[in-house]
Amino acid sequence: MKEKIEELFRAADRNPKCNTAYPIFKKKFQRYEADCDIMEGVSELSYYIHIPFCSHLCNFCEYTRFQAGDKSQEDRYLELLTAQIREFTATHPVSKVYGLDIGGGTPSALDETNFEKILKLANSLLEGDPDKGITAPAPAEDFEKSIEISFTTINEEKISLIGAYGFKRVSAGIQSMSRSLLEKQGRAYNGIQEIAAYMKALYAAGVEKINLDLMYGMPDQGEDEINGTLDVIEMLKPQQVTIYEMRYNRMKSKPENVDRELQYDQYCTLYQRLLQMGYKSRFGKNTFTLCEDHGVSSYIWHRMDQGIPYKGFGISAQSMGSIGISYGSLKNTDLKDIPEMSAIGTSSNYRLPPEEMAAKYVSIAMYSGCFRLDALSRILGRDSREYFAEELAYLLSQEYITIHDNYVTVTEKGFRFYGAIAALFWSDTQKALLLQQEKG
Ligand code: SF4
Helix, strand or coil: CHHHHHHHHHHHHHCCCCCCCCCCCHHHHHHHECCCCCCCCCCEEEEEEEECEECCCCCCCCCCEEECCCHHHHHHHHHHHHHHHHHHHHHCCCCEEEEEEEEECCHHHCCHHHHHHHHHHHHHHHHCEHHHCECCCEECCCCCEEEEECCCCCCHHHHHHHHHCCCCEEEEEEECCCHHHHHHCCCCCCCHHHHHHHHHHHHHHCCCEEEEEEEECCCCCCHHHHHHHHHHHHHHCCCEEEEEECCCCCCCCCCCCCCHHHHHHHHHHHHHHHHHCCCECCCCCCEEECCCCCCCCHHHHHHHHHCCCEEEECCCCEEECCCEEEEECCCCCECCCCCCHHHCCCEEEEECCHHHHHHHHHHHHCCCCEEEHHHHHHHHCCCHHHHCHHHHHHHHHCCCEEEECCEEEECHHHHCCHHHHHHCCCCHHHHHHHHHHHHC
16 A cells, blocks of 8 residues: 555656645546535525626736726626625525635726725625614634735725725735846736835725735746845735746646745745745745734634535635535636636535545645644545545655644655645546556
């Protein structure tokens, strides 16, 4: 058995698609497609609202997004999104809410009127509707709503609205401070003065935490560029920094000069320097914080930590209930205009066996380099220590993980192989397909 585990581990390490993504062999999920409501009976959850419009369409983007600027298209999107949310709240009583994120795309790419509508709509999820007998859900103790913006599309008016509607956390992707690197990826560049001025205005409007996203492992990205971007972070000192390894899962191939070793080295540079600046994290985590928190919104945290269910609204949004997942239509679509507006609100539902749900949980948890055995047992419906006894023993023998109480934590040595570690917790079907693909 150890040989089999070792073979799978090596195969996953050689496969660039093995990271936090799951499933890798998507076609095999089709057999789970079912006419069911995966959110039925789920009363404690988080919410996510997807706004798929962006001012620039970056080459590396893995999300569903369309060119912003067509007002009638954006108006219609919001109308349909509102209907989708109203329909859900009228039919699904929710007693507790853990998180609420508005993401995309770029929510701030909407014009001021629609931007305000989306903030109002998000808040309505927390307010209930006494006329319709819908009671307001109780927020979890660490509930924190969050919105994504870009410094290219934000302005004073939208900043005031963020404050007025009570959003205390804002997340913005800057990815890199190299203009040439960003432009090669079709992305807009904002200078440090401009970013600093907007951050100041956000704080003045009532925002308490700003997260800035960075990327590493991009084509032509070197240590000098990473250090230059970190110099800017040191000047801006956002409360949180999230670092993302560039993924090539949707691209035909990975550039030859980008490999796991290089990405690992770049992670080490980011980790060490962010810690020197005073940020808290743990090696293997992709979030860094100056505050007493986990460095992410409560929606993301509860999804990663315990696999708390979440309901996503909008095109391509993903939801996870206790029996499966669903994807809104047009997932991973890369078009200028939304081809079928009526597709908003329609989704494909997958009733998943517990093994698939467990694999998804562990894969997502790899962003934090840690997962919980009690959460895994709950999802599996059986003792995860027994179910994955051989996998856990192998990873412990290689010193790739440690286990303390319920926490499985990836070690510094193991982080080099985080994608292969996750693959050991995949379902048997996905594992077999990976090995099959290796053998050609
Ligand atoms: S990376 Fe962000 S800004 Fe760029 S296309 Fe994707 S969602 Fe839009």
